[in-house]
Amino acid sequence: MKSTALRFGDSTKSWLSGFYAVTIAAMGLAGWLAGAGAVFFTGLAFACGQLLWQIATLDIDDAENCLARFRSNRDFGLIVFFAVLADMTVASSL
Numbered sequence: 001m002k003s004t005a006l007r008f009g010d011s012t013k014s015w016l017s018g019f020y021a022v023t024i025a026a027m028g029l030a031g032w033l034a035g036a037g038a039v040f041f042t043g044l045a046f047a048c049g050q051l052l053w054q055i056a057t058l059d060i061d062d063a064e065n066c067l068a069r070f071r072s073n074r075d076f077g078l079i080v081f082f083a084v085l086a087d088m089t090v091a092s093s094l
Contacts, residue, residue: 005066024044028044047083050075
C-alpha cells in the first residue's frame with residue numbers, strides 16, 4: 001500500500017482536510033439520525049480537534065511524523081467510541 005503523502009504529494013494536507021471533513025460530517029449526521037445527544041457531539045468536537053491537530057502538525061517530508069499521525073488515528077477512533085459510549089450511558093440514565 002502507498003501512503004496518502006506519497007499519493008497526493010504537496011496537496012496531501014488539502015486532501016486529508018477534505019476526507020476528514022466528510023468523516024466528521026458523516027459521523028455527525030449518523031449521530032443526529034440515531035438521536036445522539038450533547039455528550040456525543042461534544043466528543044465528536046474533541047475528535048475533530050484531534051484530526052485538526054493531525055493536519056496542523058503533519059510534515060509529509062518526515063516519515064516518522066507521518067507514521068505518528070497515521071497511528072494517532074487509533075486515538076481518533078477511541079475518542080469517537082467513548083463519545084458514543086458516554087452518550088448512551090447518559091441517555092440510559094435519564
